[in-house]
Amino acid sequence: MGIAFSLIGSLAACGGGSDQGAEGDGGQVTITYARGKDQTQTTKKLIEEFEKEHPQMDIRFKEMPSDTGVSHDQYVTMFSGNSDEIDVFDLDVIWSAEFAQAGYLQPLDRFIQKDGIDLDKYVNGAVKAGRYNGKQWTMPKFVDAGLLYYRKDMVDEEDVPKTWEALTEQAEELKGEQGTSFGYVFQGKQYEGLVCNFIELIGAYGGRVLDEQGKVVIDSKGTVEGLRKLREMAQSDYVPGHVTAITEIETDAIYSEGQAVFSRQWPYHYAKMQEDGSDVMGKVGVAALPQGDAGSTAALGGWMTGINKNSKHKKEAWELIKFMNGAKGQKISAVDGGLAPTYLPLYQDEDVKKASPLFENEEFIKGVKSAVPRPVSPEYPKISDIIQVEVSKTIAGEEKPENAVKRMEQKLKKVVEGG
Known part of the structure; x- marks a missing residue:
């Protein structure tokens, strides 16, 4: 810029x-x-x-x-x-x-x-x-805030999924239609974008990394549930098989080529999909991210x-x-x-x-208003690294969500609280 x-x-x-x-x-x-x-x-x-x-x-x-x-x-x-x-x-x-x-x-x-x-x-x-x-x-x-993009020529506005459960169902059902290969695409590579997806999923189910006082509270039912949903999507057949290598750049390419029904992306994605050469020009709608038990959360x-x-x-x-x-x-x-x-x-x-x-x-x-910051801490770079490693292992199928969450709690306490 x-x-x-x-x-x-x-x-x-x-x-x-x-x-x-x-x-x-x-x-x-x-x-x-x-x-x-x-x-x-x-x-x-x-x-x-x-x-x-x-x-x-x-x-x-x-x-x-x-x-x-x-x-x-x-x-x-x-x-x-x-x-x-x-x-x-x-x-x-x-x-x-x-x-x-x-x-x-x-x-x-x-x-x-x-x-x-x-x-x-x-x-x-x-x-x-x-x-x-x-x-x-x-x-x-x-x-910037995470948003859900959808194909308007495949999903009517009133049918856009309002919950993560509904999204996974529609992604599975619609993949393969109208030349698509995938139902959903998100950023699963081990980098900052994965932290954003993680924050959104656990927030939707009531999980948090730190509380208002900066205390580590990541080991909760909501965090486990959100991470379990993220892993479920990463391991499904409606997302690209190489999702653990996908960043915003690959998301843009996959979606502009008409390969996916839904995508999680930032606001700039909308204009990019209208550029010359895009196969989905005029076919893209935008919505707030789906809800979990605790509502909708977008990473800020x-x-x-x-x-x-x-x-x-x-x-x-x-x-x-x-x-x-x-x-x-x-x-x-x-x-x-x-x-x-x-x-x-x-x-x-x-x-x-x-x-x-x-x-x-x-x-x-609505997505902008619901956006939440990533953990506000002077130790954020270390916090991010810990989350990236543990979440990456989990969505790759190498670790169970509950074990990863407990390990994050232990590591984060050492960094944030010195415990």
Whole structure:
């Protein structure tokens, strides 16, 4: 998601050639905003509109690598060295607690309270993703949530499965019809995408990894039931035999070739299925993920924005966040960039509704509202690794769900609680 390299030069020029963080003639303040690569012109427009409203401020844009892992490591290197090169930066939803614990972020609570920001108007799961140890460290920018896609030419809207049991039944029944080979496809490879599928399944049956206090509570009936359902699907004949090697990329290919009836994917999948060359153009519907005994749960994805603890211009940095992550900025991101807002009132905005069919789709909005963050913990990378290994073994048929859950409980307690 990135901006043209020419933008970096032009924005630097806007700073009048001053050093980062310096105040020039007339009290001008230059701050640096960093985010990953942006293929749209959204970032450029956000900065232009902000500078129009704040003529005393110049924003220098620093483009980070498109690989989120590389960006993460570069941020860690900068911030661990107490660098003030960057003032404002975007974070993956799973980084907030880690960066807060490490001392890289400035708490935002006093800014939020001073300006009367109503966090209840934002996607609850996204707000929670930025909260750690009783403080709000980041503000939600845009959201991703797991969704169920279905073939409209094969399944009527009123017949879209509402439960995981119904999905498995229809997947088995419909596979092979109208040139399909599979009833359902999801991300089963041992990587972060598998964690998302796991969180969704166990959440649907009442399972959780951590409670609100950060205590490990994964060993529960709901977790076992959700993992059992995930394993059942992975071991079935209605999903690809190589499902344990499938990521979002393979999911896109399988579905665009018309090989599957249903798929679990992120919001971008909808537009991709409408591209030239897709065999399912105009044939794809979207719905919230199916329910289990405890309802429907979608894994939260997306990005947040925070302030570098070492920034010399925290007040000005907050003004940029307030604009970008508020109603005006998120509307620009939605209309020009197709990014799903975390500011819920925008789903009633006519311009936003016109920007993407998803933004006026009640099932999509339901999925966004039900999205839950992955475990909010500074130890998340280790938590994810443990879950990936144990869930991967289980869906491959190498381990029983109840045994895998007990082992995850033991390993996670050592990492999270030191027990």
